[in-house]
Amino acid sequence: MRAWIAGMAAELGLAAGFIAIAFAIAAVAILLR
């Protein structure tokens, strides 16, 4: 069960990571404008 919770947390963490990368890419795009 603990492994499952860790897996779920990792997946949600990955999804949050996507948002962080999105902000980083947007920042670069704005700076390079």
Place this chain on the structure above:
Amino acid sequence: MIRRGWLSYGQDWALVLYYSGRVTIGFGLLMAIPMLVGIAQQDWYDACIFAFSGGVTVAIGYVLTFIAGRPNRPAQWIHGLVITAVAWLLAMLLGALPYELSGYYLSYLDAIFDVMSGLTTTGLTLIQHADRISDALNTWRFLVTYLGGQGIVVMALTFFVNESGAFKIYVGEAKDERLLPNVRSTARAIWRISLLYLVVGSFILFISLVVWGFPPVRAIWNAIWMFMSAWSTGGFAPHSENILYYHDPFFEFAATSIAIVGSLNFAFHYALWQGRWREIRRDLEFVTFVITVNVLWALVAVGLIHTGTYTGIVELVRMGWLNLVSAHTTTGFSNIYAVQFPLEWGGLAFLAVVIAMLFGGSATSTAGGFKAIRIGTVFRAIQEDIRRLLMPESAVIKTHLHHVEDFILNDTRVRGAALIILLYLATFGTGALVLTMYGYPLNQALFEAASVTGNVGLSSGVTSATMAPLIKVMFIGMMWVGRLEFLSVFVFVTHVIRGVVRR
């Protein structure tokens, strides 16, 4: 008698009807859930609608199994494909009964359009006055999406079918990877993952809604429905303004995150839940998805900055990224109005969203589109061919890849991936062509055709109840073939035609 490896009429149809009947019974029994919601809220009209529709559906399922009789041999691949196609058609026709009786649809065609849209997790809707519909009817709308995402055949395999040959039925529903050796345990694992996420995901959305000032009871309903929609990469919302209704960036990002997780391969979920963390770095499908999402997002960001549509970074990510991810995961949530895509998004960002809709999520997930594994496979095949041209003729080149398990890239895999991509493109092209014939501008036609083919649900303003009936029928067909990845439908149609010719 020598069998030619093709369904012969009589016995084979009996087998198909038997299993389709079992799936139909399961689908009908599920109408008890919205019926109970109706009873609990003393909404007697809706309770009656679902009691009647459920009764009819279960009765038809029983009649089919009764006529067919219990099969005396296991299902073959071909049966699995035809069973899936037939079961989905029956579910579409019968699942529309409550919609039709509710009075929120202008015609039965609109009602079956919405069921197909829900089952295929597309999310385009022709409902009238979406803000006023009852909780029971909303529960059914989102339940249909949730079930469609897992696959109605997967549902039936879990609870209602326990015969050998089950895997061959399971494959028909475009879920061709086994998480566990036994198909029944695979189907159960899929449900376990989905139901656990239902609890956790709904809770996250609930907190977000309550913090934003939603009354707790409304927040519970909205959280569960929106979770079902996000996880299944569906895109329905209980309000006509879709996710824009909530006006809450945290809620939007939370729902999008659930959609991203929902668009991942069930085998990938299972690997991570078993503690196999290396999959994040090694899995061809996940790596491809990460690359395509970020490249397309960069294009959308550049496009939107160029047109000056959104000025601040938060606004840019909230509007741009959310819609791109919604397109790429084939969800269809949108926090802008449909007409803003063709009017405000310019050429580059608009085109990137169209490409994202066609690319889609992962195989064996709730998402639609080409699927990342096929894009990755074709890309690596091109790479291998270039390497072959650069090396001496005698050189032996092997590309080692990893997706669920290690494998060497071969022509069979490349052919399979390329053919499905080609079929998606042909469907997309045909859809766009028909829409332009009806007088829609090219950009809107391309957008809507990509959205329907990839089971996305974003709209550029074409989809509405006033659409020509032929377009509605075409969209239903496109959603159906797109979700079942062509094979089931082709085998079903060929079988019917051959049967007619033989007579």
